[in-house]
Amino acid sequence: xxxxxxxxxxxxxxxxxxxxxxxxxxxxxxxxxxxxxxxxxxxxxxxxxxxxxxxxxxxxxxxxxxxxxxxxxxxxxxxxxxxxxxxxxxxxxxxxxxxxxxxxxxxxxxxxxxxxxxxxxxxxxxxxxxxxxxxxxxxxxxxxxxxxxxxxxxxxxxxxxxxxxxxxxxxxxxxxxxxxxxxxxxxxxxxxx
Numbered sequence: 001x002x003x004x005x006x007x008x009x010x011x012x013x014x015x016x017x018x019x020x021x022x023x024x025x026x027x028x029x030x031x032x033x034x035x036x037x038x039x040x041x042x043x044x045x046x047x048x049x050x051x052x053x054x055x056x057x058x059x060x061x062x063x064x065x066x067x068x069x070x071x072x073x074x075x076x077x078x079x080x081x082x083x084x085x086x087x088x089x090x091x092x093x094x095x096x097x098x099x100x101x102x103x104x105x106x107x108x109x110x111x112x113x114x115x116x117x118x119x120x121x122x123x124x125x126x127x128x129x130x131x132x133x134x135x136x137x138x139x140x141x142x143x144x145x146x147x148x149x150x151x152x153x154x155x156x157x158x159x160x161x162x163x164x165x166x167x168x169x170x171x172x173x174x175x176x177x178x179x180x181x182x183x184x185x186x187x188x189x190x191x192x193x
Contacts, residue, residue, distance in 0.1 A: 026104050028193050029184035031161070036176040043076055043172060051152055051161050051181035058086045058152050058181070059163060061123075061174060073129040078140075078167070078174050080121040080148060087115040087151040087158070095139045096121045098146035098165075101192030105149040105160050115151055115158075123174060124167050136169050143167050145177065147191035157185035164192065 032052055041047055041061050048057035059080060066075040080096070082088045089105075090096050091113050099105060109115060124138035140146070147162040161181030167174055182189050 026188050026190055028190050029182045029187045031180040031182055031189070031193075034179045036163075036178050039176040040171075041078070041174040041176065047176060049163065049176075049179050051150065051179055052154070052159065054154075056085065057083060059083075059088070059148075059150050059179075061176065071129075072131075073127050075128070076126040076172070078123045078125070078138075080123060080163075082117055082119050082121075082150070084118055085153050087117050087153065088119050088121050089113050089115055089149040089151075090119060090121055094120070094122055096123075096148055098140055098143050099149060099162065099191040100146065103147070103191045105147070105162060105189050105191055107158060107160060107186060107188050117153070121148075123165075124169070126169075126172065140165065140167050140174075141169055145192075149191075150179075150181070152181055154185075159183075159185055160187060160189040162189065162191050 039047060043063050046062035048060040050056060051058040059082060061080050064077045066077060068075060080088060088096055122138055123140040124136060126134055126136055128134045144166045145164055147164055150161045150163060152159045159182045163179040164177040165174060
């Protein structure tokens with residue numbers, strides 16, 4: 001019987017001293033959620049979202065038509081825009097990373113990305129050449145239920161949040177599912193929670 005206790009004690013000590021390589025989980029702060037009711041955004045349509053319900057638009061979505069005579073093609077750009085009091089997380093190519101559900105949206109700039117105010121983020125671009133078939137480009141052109149990271153700045157304090165999006169190239173539309181923003185400043189949040 002003593003051998004069983006010694007073995008149990010040795011096992012408990014060995015497993016309790018193991019170093020974990022994963023970072024500690026983020027404590028999700030209380031969030032304000034907005035149901036966007038799967039709103040579809042097509043060519044020549046726009047939408048804005050008031051994430052924290054203070055009657056100011058925090059993030060906008062729209063399309064542009066661009067005629068390119070040099071490349072001899074027309075382009076339809078789907079994009080998101082932050083405002084003076086909001087930030088989007090983008091890289092040098094002016095692209096936002098599509099976060100997965102459960103990913104941590106950081107408070108500070110992760111490697112290769114920066115939080116920027118008053119910025120246009122290229123989501124997807126349809127190219128229609130004068131010769132040949134139309135084709136799509138962009139990091140968001142085939143996403144299904146991915147998350148765009150957003151920060152809202154109030155009284156010099158940052159509040160992290162997200163917008164859940166999908167893109168349908170066949171239907172040529174961006175789909176806005178839902179959005180959320182933290183009620184507590186200066187906290188990382190988990191996408192989709």
